[in-house]
Amino acid sequence: MKKTISAVLAGLLFAAAGTAYGQSKFEEVMSKGVLSGNIQIDAQIYQKDSAIGAQDVPEKFRSNSYAYLQYTNGRFSMGARFEGYFKPMLGYDARYDGAGIPYYFARFSGNMIDVTAGNFYEQFGSGMLLRAYQDWNIGLDNSIFGARAIVTPTAGITIKGVVGTQRHFWEKQGLIRGIDADLSFNDFIKPMRDWETRIRIGGSFVSKYQESENIDFTVGENNYRLNLPQNVGAAGGRLSLESHGFTFSGEYDWKANDPTAENGYIYKNGQALLLNAGYSMRGFGILLSAKSVDNMGFRSDRGEEGNYGMINYMPALTRQHTYSVASFYPYACQPNGEVGFQADIYYKIKRGTALGGKYGTDIKLNASVATALNEKPVDGETMHEMGTQGYKAGLFAVSDSIYFVDANIEIAHKFNKHFKATLMYMYQQYNQAVVEGHGDFIKAHIVVGDFTYMFLKKHALRLEVQYMNTKQDDGDWLMGTLEYTFAPQWFVSVADLWNVGNPDPAKRLHYYYVSAAYVHDALRIALSYGRIREGIMCAGGVCRTLPASNGLMLTITSTF
Amino acid sequence: MKTKIIASALLLFGFGAWVWTACDKIPEDETRISSDLPEWQGKTVVLEDFTGVGCTNCPNAAEIAHGLQTLMGDKLIVVELHGQTETVTASLVGPQADGDPDLRNAAAAVYSTYWKVAGLPCGLINRQQAPGEVLSRARWRSTAIGVYGEAPVATIEATASLSGSTITVEAKGSFPQAYQSKGEIRVLTMILEDGFSVTQIVSGTATPGYIHNHVLRHVIDEAWGVKVLDANPAANSMFNYTGTVNVQSNWNKDNLSVAVLLCDNDTKEILNAAKVKLNQ
Structure with a gap:
C-alpha cells in the first residue's frame, strides 16, 4: 500500500x-502523448448444485476485475494496473482477496538503452531459467518488481539485466537477479546479413536470494538441521539455426544446489535440455521436440509448492487442445523430473486434387509422450532423503513410468463456400495420480466432429459433437454444441456435456450451458449460464483446479 | 560502434560476474548440521494438520507429525483437520470408498477458510501463522521446535469426564505475569477421536485400512472458543472454564480425547494447551 x-x-x-x-x-x-489500456471483468452468480458438487457460495456473487492504463509519450511510457477480487472467483487462490494496484512501472526506451523501473514481465530464452508473466486464466502473475535494463549496442546484440523481487499475491518475496545476452549473427556481422542461414546464440545467468531458515528433520535416532544455501544460481546457453526452411534450436540449463519443499530438500544440481528441429515449406511442415528436465523447479520461496513463487517455466511438449472433451486431462509439467517428446506434422492436400477438393484439405498429426526420469540411487545414500544428493539421473534417461501420451489426427476440409468440417481422433493416456495427486491411469479414445454451415451473408451455424470413451474415472462423455454466429457482432450457443458412461447411473448427469456474446470493435461482452464440471484448467503446462459450479457468468473485455 | 560493443561486453561481464558469484555451493559433507531439542519450558506445542483422505501427500505429512509426537511426547498435541471449502474440494477430503466414515468437520472448514488454505497438506503451529501463511510440512518440525523452547505466558490444565452420554470438560489456569494480548483470552475445546480406518490416497493409490488419529470431531461452544478473560490480563489473573457436550451417535467413546486451547482471540494464537484422554 x-x-x-x-x-x-x-x-x-x-x-x-x-x-x-x-x-x-x-x-x-x-x-x-497517447493514453491506452484495457479492462476485463469476470463475474459469476453462484447457485448451489449438490448433484455436481457445486458448493453454496455465501456471497452468491464474485468477480475478478482488471483495469490497465498506459501513457506513452515518445520514448517514455508509464502504466499501472488495478486489480480487484470481490471475492476471488471459485478456483482462484483466496490470497488474491482484495483490491489494489499491484503492477506499475515507468519506462524509457532509448536508441541503445531501454530502462524500466517498477513491475515488468520478462523471459530469458525458452523461460526455463526465468519467466515472469501473467495468465489470468490460471490465476498466475509472477511479475518482477525492480529494475530492468536492455542494452542494444548494435543491431543483433541484446543484453538484458534484471534485479527485483517477485509478486506474490499482494506482497513481494525473494530477490532475483539475472542477465541475458542474445546475439543474432546475421544482424551484427555485415557479410552475414544477406545469408539465407540465420544463426543466433544466447546465454543467461539467474540467481535468487532467500534468507536461511531452520529446517529440521530426523534420520533414525539423529536430529539434523539443513545447511541451506541463501543464494542459488542457474545458468544456461542456447542456439538456434534457420536455413532454407529447416530450423533447429537447443537450450541447456543448469541449476546449482537448491533444496526446496518441491524436491524434498535434496542438494542435487538441476539440469534441463530442450531441443527442437523442424522443416516447413508451402503446404507441409514438421516439428520434432524433445525435452529432459531434472530437478529444475526454481522458486523465490524454497517452501512454496503449486503454481506460485515460480521464477522459471517448463514448456509443455503437448498439444494445447481447444475442444472441451479433448482437454479434460491436460498435462502439467513435472519440474522435479520428466522426459518428453513431441512430433507435429502439418500437410495440406492441394486444392484441385481428388482429396483436396476445391479449397484443399488440411491434415494435422500430433503425438507427444512424457515419462518419469529414470533415477538411480547415489552410492551410500538413501534415495530422496533430505539433506543428500537425492538421486542421480542422466539426460533423457527415460523411465517406464508413463506420465502422458497423446496421439491425434485432425482433418479439416472446406466442401464449398457454405460448408466446412473438421474431424479429429485422439488417443490419450494420462497418469492422474502423478499429475493431480490422485486417481486412475486413464486411457481414452476421443472423437470430435466440428461442422460449420454459412447461410446468408454473415450468418453461420456450427455444430460440434465430441465423444470420449474410457473405462476409468467417470467413464464416457458425450458433448454437443450448437452455435449461431451473426458476424461480426453476435453469437449464441447452447451446449450439453453428458456423462453418459458414468459407472454410477445416478451420476450420469447433464452439464447444460448456454452463452451469448456481443462484439463491437474492441469491446466484448459475454453472458453465459449453466453447469461447469469440476476439472483442471491449464495454460502451457501450468494448471489450476476448477471447482464445479452452477450459475450465471459475465465477462466484459475492452481495449482502448 | 566498437566502443559500444566493448562497453557492452564489460557491462555483461561485470553484471554477469556479480550474478554468478551470487551462488552458494554447499559441500556434500556439509549439507546437514546436528540439531538438538531445546529445553522445554512448559508451553505445549499444538500442530494442526490440514489433511484429507483424497490427498496424496498427506500421509507423508502425517509421518512428520508422528515423528514430532515421538520426539516431543505429551508436550505436543496433534489435531487433524478435515475441512471442505471452495478450494479444498470434496475430492480431497470426502470419503474415498463407500461405507467409509466421513471425517469432514464444520469447524475445520472454518479454520481452513480463515487461514486461506489453498492446498493440502499444510499446517499451523500454535496458530502463530497469519492467514495465507500456513506452513508446508517441511517447515513443521523446525517451527514446532522453536515453539517448544518458548516460555509460556500462561498455564492451563484440564480434566474431562463422561457421565452417561455427557462429556464435561473443566479447565483452569493463570497468567503469572501481566500479558499484552491483542484480543480477549478464550478457551477453545476440541473433541478428538482416534482409530478411523478409511481408504486413503497414498502416493496416488487408494489404500484401504489407513488409520487416522486425532481427528477433530467437534468444537464445544463455537469455532473460536469462549471468553475467559478480557484482553491484557493482569499479573496473576486466573480463569476457569466448564463446557459440556453430548456424545454423538457416530463417535466412539473409547477413542475420544479432549484438547483445551488457550487463545488470543484477535491473533488466534494458541498461548498454551492441554490434552486429556476421556475419563483419565
Missing part, C-alpha cells in the same frame, strides 16, 4: 513539475 501511494505521489510530482516547466510547453509535450 505504501509503495502504491508513493507511485501515485511520483505521478503527481511529475505533473507538478510540468506546471513548473511552463504551462504552454507542458501542454505541448503532453498533447503528443
Whole structure:
C-alpha cells in the first residue's frame, strides 16, 4: 500500500513539475502523448448444485476485475494496473482477496538503452531459467518488481539485466537477479546479413536470494538441521539455426544446489535440455521436440509448492487442445523430473486434387509422450532423503513410468463456400495420480466432429459433437454444441456435456450451458449460464483446479 | 560502434560476474548440521494438520507429525483437520470408498477458510501463522521446535469426564505475569477421536485400512472458543472454564480425547494447551 501511494505521489510530482516547466510547453509535450489500456471483468452468480458438487457460495456473487492504463509519450511510457477480487472467483487462490494496484512501472526506451523501473514481465530464452508473466486464466502473475535494463549496442546484440523481487499475491518475496545476452549473427556481422542461414546464440545467468531458515528433520535416532544455501544460481546457453526452411534450436540449463519443499530438500544440481528441429515449406511442415528436465523447479520461496513463487517455466511438449472433451486431462509439467517428446506434422492436400477438393484439405498429426526420469540411487545414500544428493539421473534417461501420451489426427476440409468440417481422433493416456495427486491411469479414445454451415451473408451455424470413451474415472462423455454466429457482432450457443458412461447411473448427469456474446470493435461482452464440471484448467503446462459450479457468468473485455 | 560493443561486453561481464558469484555451493559433507531439542519450558506445542483422505501427500505429512509426537511426547498435541471449502474440494477430503466414515468437520472448514488454505497438506503451529501463511510440512518440525523452547505466558490444565452420554470438560489456569494480548483470552475445546480406518490416497493409490488419529470431531461452544478473560490480563489473573457436550451417535467413546486451547482471540494464537484422554 505504501509503495502504491508513493507511485501515485511520483505521478503527481511529475505533473507538478510540468506546471513548473511552463504551462504552454507542458501542454505541448503532453498533447503528443497517447493514453491506452484495457479492462476485463469476470463475474459469476453462484447457485448451489449438490448433484455436481457445486458448493453454496455465501456471497452468491464474485468477480475478478482488471483495469490497465498506459501513457506513452515518445520514448517514455508509464502504466499501472488495478486489480480487484470481490471475492476471488471459485478456483482462484483466496490470497488474491482484495483490491489494489499491484503492477506499475515507468519506462524509457532509448536508441541503445531501454530502462524500466517498477513491475515488468520478462523471459530469458525458452523461460526455463526465468519467466515472469501473467495468465489470468490460471490465476498466475509472477511479475518482477525492480529494475530492468536492455542494452542494444548494435543491431543483433541484446543484453538484458534484471534485479527485483517477485509478486506474490499482494506482497513481494525473494530477490532475483539475472542477465541475458542474445546475439543474432546475421544482424551484427555485415557479410552475414544477406545469408539465407540465420544463426543466433544466447546465454543467461539467474540467481535468487532467500534468507536461511531452520529446517529440521530426523534420520533414525539423529536430529539434523539443513545447511541451506541463501543464494542459488542457474545458468544456461542456447542456439538456434534457420536455413532454407529447416530450423533447429537447443537450450541447456543448469541449476546449482537448491533444496526446496518441491524436491524434498535434496542438494542435487538441476539440469534441463530442450531441443527442437523442424522443416516447413508451402503446404507441409514438421516439428520434432524433445525435452529432459531434472530437478529444475526454481522458486523465490524454497517452501512454496503449486503454481506460485515460480521464477522459471517448463514448456509443455503437448498439444494445447481447444475442444472441451479433448482437454479434460491436460498435462502439467513435472519440474522435479520428466522426459518428453513431441512430433507435429502439418500437410495440406492441394486444392484441385481428388482429396483436396476445391479449397484443399488440411491434415494435422500430433503425438507427444512424457515419462518419469529414470533415477538411480547415489552410492551410500538413501534415495530422496533430505539433506543428500537425492538421486542421480542422466539426460533423457527415460523411465517406464508413463506420465502422458497423446496421439491425434485432425482433418479439416472446406466442401464449398457454405460448408466446412473438421474431424479429429485422439488417443490419450494420462497418469492422474502423478499429475493431480490422485486417481486412475486413464486411457481414452476421443472423437470430435466440428461442422460449420454459412447461410446468408454473415450468418453461420456450427455444430460440434465430441465423444470420449474410457473405462476409468467417470467413464464416457458425450458433448454437443450448437452455435449461431451473426458476424461480426453476435453469437449464441447452447451446449450439453453428458456423462453418459458414468459407472454410477445416478451420476450420469447433464452439464447444460448456454452463452451469448456481443462484439463491437474492441469491446466484448459475454453472458453465459449453466453447469461447469469440476476439472483442471491449464495454460502451457501450468494448471489450476476448477471447482464445479452452477450459475450465471459475465465477462466484459475492452481495449482502448 | 566498437566502443559500444566493448562497453557492452564489460557491462555483461561485470553484471554477469556479480550474478554468478551470487551462488552458494554447499559441500556434500556439509549439507546437514546436528540439531538438538531445546529445553522445554512448559508451553505445549499444538500442530494442526490440514489433511484429507483424497490427498496424496498427506500421509507423508502425517509421518512428520508422528515423528514430532515421538520426539516431543505429551508436550505436543496433534489435531487433524478435515475441512471442505471452495478450494479444498470434496475430492480431497470426502470419503474415498463407500461405507467409509466421513471425517469432514464444520469447524475445520472454518479454520481452513480463515487461514486461506489453498492446498493440502499444510499446517499451523500454535496458530502463530497469519492467514495465507500456513506452513508446508517441511517447515513443521523446525517451527514446532522453536515453539517448544518458548516460555509460556500462561498455564492451563484440564480434566474431562463422561457421565452417561455427557462429556464435561473443566479447565483452569493463570497468567503469572501481566500479558499484552491483542484480543480477549478464550478457551477453545476440541473433541478428538482416534482409530478411523478409511481408504486413503497414498502416493496416488487408494489404500484401504489407513488409520487416522486425532481427528477433530467437534468444537464445544463455537469455532473460536469462549471468553475467559478480557484482553491484557493482569499479573496473576486466573480463569476457569466448564463446557459440556453430548456424545454423538457416530463417535466412539473409547477413542475420544479432549484438547483445551488457550487463545488470543484477535491473533488466534494458541498461548498454551492441554490434552486429556476421556475419563483419565
